[in-house]
Amino acid sequence: MELSPALRNRGLSRRGFLRATAALGAADLVGGCTASAAPPGATTVSIWSWLTGMDKYVAAFNAAQKDVFVELRVIAAGLSGGYAQQTNAIRAHNAPDVLHVEYQGLPQILLTGGLRDLTADMADLESQYSPAAWRGVRPDGRTWGVPMDLAPMVFYYRKDLFDQHGIALPRTWDDFRAAAAAVKQVDQQARICSFPLNDGSFFAGMSWQAGDPWWTAQGDTWAVDIAGEGTLRTASYWQSMISDNQVAGVVYGTQDWIAGIHDGKLWGVLGASWSVGTLNRSIPKDTGRWAVATMPTWDGKPANGIQGGTAFGISAESKAPEAAMTFLRWLSTNPEVPKIGSTFTTPFPAHLPNRAVARQAYKGGYFLGDPVYDVLDEAAKRVPDWTWGPNALRLFSTISDSFGPVRSGGTTLPDAVRKVQQHAVTDMRARGLSVREGKTA
């Protein structure tokens, strides 16, 4: 649920946006849309986005040059309506020039045929991006988006409590099981972390680490392998943790979760880069208690999953694709952007030079131990190959629906995962896609 922090921040950023636009002398403003105040001769580019702080980036871009004027419309986040709105706009032939896509949502948007092939426009930038982000916008070897940020998964833990009770930071999942038991030993009500069952993107991130990608584009066919060895291993592991009552079940970012962390009942968080912001906001008083580490691994070989990350695509019907590209290159690669972002969030840009800028601008002080950006950098380097399928977003609902009865013992995670695989294959075939089951070389 990387969307919830963005949603929570919306009000705040809109207010900031009001101030920014007022300072720029823009005339009027309707419900989060910038009013047209394009300088004469400028090309207008429209963008729909739910990225926190996009208003500030757009304002800075419009102030910095006179050739392109960007009009932002803030839309509902991802599956709360953003994707539906964008796909429907593409179908109705009135999409904005720039669309907001996450890596996980990109292939699903591509099914509308509404995005412009950016392979040639982006070719010179390859070496400047995190490889995981670059692969994320190239599901079939063509470039369909401009990467913005990336959210490698990491393990946040209460270093103060771990140290106090002599629990070592777990480096493998076996260690993690022992650490979980140790935490419970200290406090019967406390758990090492929560494993939310109604968050498909979280489970995908956990499985990603295990090294068996759920989808692979092979020529003109999707190889679908959701019940692959790595995913089943992940599922069995967490099933045993749930059966042994070693993990909590609260959903990330909810009041229950915040309460659990407040009361010291959750000693760790399996999160991603955006959890830095969630922790800072939800429990600002916990300064100097938490530390960050890369994920425990299966076999000691470093591997990290990713949960989320933003990119932007250009509409195939855009009348101003060059101007849109000018803006997106600025947004993705200009050092001003992470500088602005650092004032209200902890950006983790996909663009490597910009990541260095964000690291410089990071204030720090909240976490103990290794610097956050070092850990995130390391995590981002360890990401195994992965391709999101054209039904990824829908699959997240299928996962949470299938995992629902796990806690009461109605089903087990491995069984549920096999059901999800069947569901995905049936669904994809019904839509006419070419599908092959299982991993094929």
Place this chain on the structure above:
Amino acid sequence: MSVLAPERAPAQEQTSTEPATRTRKKDFAGAVLAVPFAILLVCTVLVPVAYTLYLSLFTERLRGLGFSGPEHVFVWLGNYLEVIADSAFHASLGNVALFALIHIPSMLIGALILALLLDSAVVRLKQVWSLAVFVPYAVPVVIGGLIWAYLYSPTIGPIKNLLGFDPLSDTTVLPSIANIATWQWVGYNMIIFYTALQAVPKEIVEAARADGAGGFRTAWSIKIPVIRPTIFVAAVFTVIGSLQVFTEPMVLKGFTGTVTSTWSPSMYVYEAAFVAGDNGRAAAASVLIAVICAVLSAVVMRFSTRRSSR
């Protein structure tokens, strides 16, 4: 709200002595006055219904990886067959059937008892009492759902400690959802029943009392039979409302994995349209839900007229 009045005066027969021209003029005025309504009806009901029917006959067919974009194909009743065969759709119907089984009797009986108590002189502070029961209806459903979700929450809510079980587990979540709906609607229906009770002729009640009927007997044998048409109309609305239940489970879904994304038929439509992006299937499911609603309402009304005319 005239439909809810227990007894309607028979429509005045038009007198045949009236000159023909006046009738025509009246018709013209009537047509003019109906225009705003007709425009709204056409634009907000008939056109969308027709478009839904049209959408329900098409689907988007993809090829290969799907990145070359979709092809719009006519599939006759393919979407309908797909929905009818879909086990998720069956499960959603099963859920609302159980929901209705809990919600409709408890809500209607609760509202009726409250209205009868209000109508008899038993209750003091009528205004305060009726307002207190009615207030949940004034709370937006999403807010009401959130309030209950926090009350239900097994870690921070009080209900688990009070009752000794988790109200959001997969066996208890359905009654928990029904409870939110009952809480929301009982006051509204109480007001409707109470209003109908005001129209019960005083002389019948007095006659019954003179014959020695007590408060309970009067309520059972006089008041309830007189307001029966109102009760049935409320029942029809509740049946339709139950079939369309959406907001309560949707809010609870954010708090527990036991509410699936296709928990109710309306959520099934939402999932098809806004998550899966399959507008054809969403349209077909909507049409099917509308048909089921119409059939159920007809059955309840039929039942009501047969009972009343006995």
